[in-house]
Amino acid sequence: MANTTLEKNNFKENIIKEFKKFENHLNSSSLVALHDLRKDALKHFDTLGFPDRKDEEWKYTNTDLITKHDFHQDFSINTTSLYAKEIKKFFIPELDANIAVLVNGKYSDDLSNIKDDSNKIYISSFKEVRKKHSDIFNTHFAKYADYKTNSFTALNTAFACDSIFIYVPDGNKIKDPVIILNISDTKKPNTLLQPRNLIISGKDSSVTLIDLNYTVGNNHSLNNTVTEIFADKNSELNLYKIQSEGDKSFHIGTTQVHQEEYSKFNSATISWGGSITRNNLNSLLNGEGCECNFDGAFVLSGNQHVDNHTLVDHAVPNCQSNEFYKGILGDNSVGVFNGKIIVRKDAQKTNAYQSNKNILLTKTAAMNSKPQLEIFADDVRCSHGATTGQLNEDELFYLRTRGIDKKEARITLLFAFASEIIQKIKVEPLKNILFDMLHNKLKKGS
Amino acid sequence: MLTIKNLKANIENKEILKGINLQVNAGETYAIMGPNGSGKSTLASVLAGKEGYEVTSGEVIYEGENLLDLSPEDRARKGIFLAFQYPVEIPGVSITNFMKTSINEIRKYNGQEPMNAVDFLKLLKDKAALVELDTKMTKRFVNVGFSGGEKKRNEIFQLAMLDPKLSILDETDSGLDIDALKIVADGVNKLRNKSNAFIVITHYQRLLNYIVPDFVHVLHDGKIVRSGGKDLALHLEEYGYDWVKEENKKAVTS
Numbered sequence: 106m107a108n109t110t111l112e113k114n115n116f117k118e119n120i121i122k123e124f125k126k127f128e129n130h131l132n133s134s135s136l137v138a139l140h141d142l143r144k145d146a147l148k149h150f151d152t153l154g155f156p157d158r159k160d161e162e163w164k165y166t167n168t169d170l171i172t173k174h175d176f177h178q179d180f181s182i183n184t185t186s187l188y189a190k191e192i193k194k195f196f197i198p199e200l201d202a203n204i205a206v207l208v209n210g211k212y213s214d215d216l217s218n219i220k221d222d223s224n225k226i227y228i229s230s231f232k233e234v235r236k237k238h239s240d241i242f243n244t245h246f247a248k249y250a251d252y253k254t255n256s257f258t259a260l261n262t263a264f265a266c267d268s269i270f271i272y273v274p275d276g277n278k279i280k281d282p283v284i285i286l287n288i289s290d291t292k293k294p295n296t297l298l299q300p301r302n303l304i305i306s307g308k309d310s311s312v313t314l315i316d317l318n319y320t321v322g323n324n325h326s327l328n329n330t331v332t333e334i335f336a337d338k339n340s341e342l343n344l345y346k347i348q349s350e351g352d353k354s355f356h357i358g359t360t361q362v363h364q365e366e367y368s369k370f371n372s373a374t375i376s377w378g379g380s381i382t383r384n385n386l387n388s389l390l391n392g393e394g395c396e397c398n399f400d401g402a403f404v405l406s407g408n409q410h411v412d413n414h415t416l417v418d419h420a421v422p423n424c425q426s427n428e429f430y431k432g433i434l435g436d437n438s439v440g441v442f443n444g445k446i447i448v449r450k451d452a453q454k455t456n457a458y459q460s461n462k463n464i465l466l467t468k469t470a471a472m473n474s475k476p477q478l479e480i481f482a483d484d485v486r487c488s489h490g491a492t493t494g495q496l497n498e499d500e501l502f503y504l505r506t507r508g509i510d511k512k513e514a515r516i517t518l519l520f521a522f523a524s525e526i527i528q529k530i531k532v533e534p535l536k537n538i539l540f541d542m543l544h545n546k547l548k549k550g551s
Numbered sequence: 552m553l554t555i556k557n558l559k560a561n562i563e564n565k566e567i568l569k570g571i572n573l574q575v576n577a578g579e580t581y582a583i584m585g586p587n588g589s590g591k592s593t594l595a596s597v598l599a600g601k602e603g604y605e606v607t608s609g610e611v612i613y614e615g616e617n618l619l620d621l622s623p624e625d626r627a628r629k630g631i632f633l634a635f636q637y638p639v640e641i642p643g644v645s646i647t648n649f650m651k652t653s654i655n656e657i658r659k660y661n662g663q664e665p666m667n668a669v670d671f672l673k674l675l676k677d678k679a680a681l682v683e684l685d686t687k688m689t690k691r692f693v694n695v696g697f698s699g700g701e702k703k704r705n706e707i708f709q710l711a712m713l714d715p716k717l718s719i720l721d722e723t724d725s726g727l728d729i730d731a732l733k734i735v736a737d738g739v740n741k742l743r744n745k746s747n748a749f750i751v752i753t754h755y756q757r758l759l760n761y762i763v764p765d766f767v768h769v770l771h772d773g774k775i776v777r778s779g780g781k782d783l784a785l786h787l788e789e790y791g792y793d794w795v796k797e798e799n800k801k802a803v804t805s
Binding site: 497498499500502503504505506507508509510511513514517518520521522524525 | 599600601602622623624626627628632633635638639640641642643644649652653654656657660692709713
């Protein structure tokens with residue numbers, strides 16, 4: 106125990122020391138306001154340290170297993186450390202999309218493919234932001250993801266650098282999705298990457314984002330991502346996040362959404378890769394008439410651990426939220442669903458629904474499902490339900506009596522179970538690759 | 552085709568089948584009748600290979616092989632089909648995909664290539680017509696939200712799709728109104744031929760007006776206590792099962 110604490114402190118102290126190195130690599134013309142924020146965030150990180158399991162928010166996920174490694178961020182990284190041919194396999198066939206590639210958290214101009222449509226949608230690295238939209242950037246950056254209480258967000262904010270800024274001006278409806286290809290290049294051992302994205306959808310706009318997380322190489326890595334999303338009045342934003350990283354990848358992803366009146370946010374979070382994954386997904390419903398849909402599926406094997414940690418904050422009246430998460434857990438894997446819904450005192454006529462269903466394939470797999478409803482208004486409709494069980498034997502037998510062997514019958518039933526979530530995704534080519542990936546994962550794992 | 556010799560089976564240490572003997576030949580239809588709790592459905596489950604039943608003695612020979620050694624899927628692949636009394640709902644799996652997987656798994660087992668899409672769709676259409684099943688239904692999830700009649704019709708549709716050698720219909724008539732019963736029976740009659748056999752398990756004689764059996768066996772307390780032709784079913788309809796029970800009691804005590 107003492108040993109772990111020591112190692113953990115080492116990692117923390119080492120990153121703090123690396124901040125100087127980071128500063129040296131920053132362009133001297135870096136936005137001053139941004140850099141002040143970084144320094145403030147670093148101070149908070151120093152005070153907060155990494156969470157332990159005494160922290161209620163981290164009760165089921167042991168960060169010691171991550172922070173015992175000493176991760177390093179490569180500030181000098183040349184984004185061409187990867188070649189186009191190495192990442193081609195991550196593209197989605199038959200999908201017209203703007204592709205923004207991040208390698209170890211840095212935006213790669215060479216690998217990205219942004220179609221020339223810049224009047225309707227603006228996609229760039231932070232570096233480019235100050236040329237065109239620094240006012241918007243400064244208005245929103247670090248305003249939603251709270252670095253003062255969340256240590257991983259503090260760490261990310263301290264090292265926020267050249268990730269993606271997406272801005273859809275008012276009234277623009279973007280047909281082709283934007284793919285954010287978030288790659289961990291782990292050819293070097295113990296790679297730390299800290300992508301930091303800011304996404305703004307203007308009034309009456311709509312856009313679909315596909316956040317793909319993949320790994321190249323076989324070393325340990327820690328991907329500490331923060332994505333802030335601002336959905337302005339009457340905008341519609343879809344976010345599909347796929348966690349498909351390697352066996353030695355740790356992933357702490359935080360998506361903080363801020364919704365204004367009549368905005369609609371739809372998300373699907375699909376996790377089947379990675380060693381330890383934490384998907385923080387939070388939305389603040391800040392204007393009346395908002396709709397917020399969180400869907401998620403996770404399919405785990407081996408010693409995988411996935412923690413879906415959600416928060417829907419109903420701050421105003423007349424909003425609705427739906428959460429629907431499904432998990433399949435094999436071998437010794439562990440799943441967590443923590444769904445917090447806050448209905449503030451003024452948030453009358455709130456409609457909030459939450460469901461989490463899981464299938465355990467072995468006696469050694471475990472699921473922790475924790476609904477957390479904090480309701481301060483009296484005229485609301487909130488419901489939640491959680492079930493965890495085994496594969497239904499009667500269904501299995503029924504399929505087998507039709508000549509389908511036991512393994513295939515299991516795959517068929519599990520596929521049907523998880524595909525309910527994927528089915529709701531609105532981008533067909535993405536759905537198709539997800540169905541293939543799901544099938545492959547189930548074939549390997551059961 | 553199938554020979555059952557002195558079959559005894561337990562569920563949770565309770566003996567349900569107490570020595571069944573039955574000979575099934577190709578081209579013939581057998582009715583197995585009996586009061587509730589006589590072991591009819593247990594017999595169907597044991598033949599289909601459901602887990603949880605312990606066969607304590609006897610044997611079941613199907614086409615020269617010991618059936619009880621085979622997994623449920625291998626039994627199906629060798630031509631045994633069970634139409635369930637309570638068909639199971641499978642959310643997320645469409646009837647079409649279910650049947651496609653099923654047919655291709657059986658074909659794979661028999662060393663055949665998967666059926667091509669055109670042939671499959673033709674087969675689907677033809678067999679749906681046979682049991683008067685709207686082809687739109689085949690896009691729906693298996694049995695999810697189906698009425699009792701639709702579920703039973705879906706069983707016979709699957710039977711038609713897989714064209715088994717030996718079909719076991721477990722109380723297919725239960726929960727059917729007379730129109731649905733006629734459709735189901737009609738479908739079965741169209742599928743009867745020289746090389747296949749049917750075991751029709753039922754409590755009531757009603758179904759046997761439409762699926763006329765060659766033999767009727769009466770099951771009581773885990774044993775076949777009476778055998779005869781189709782007239783035996785009519786007799787049971789008229790006099791109920793009590794006389795069978797009485798006769799059986801006498802036989803046991805004397």
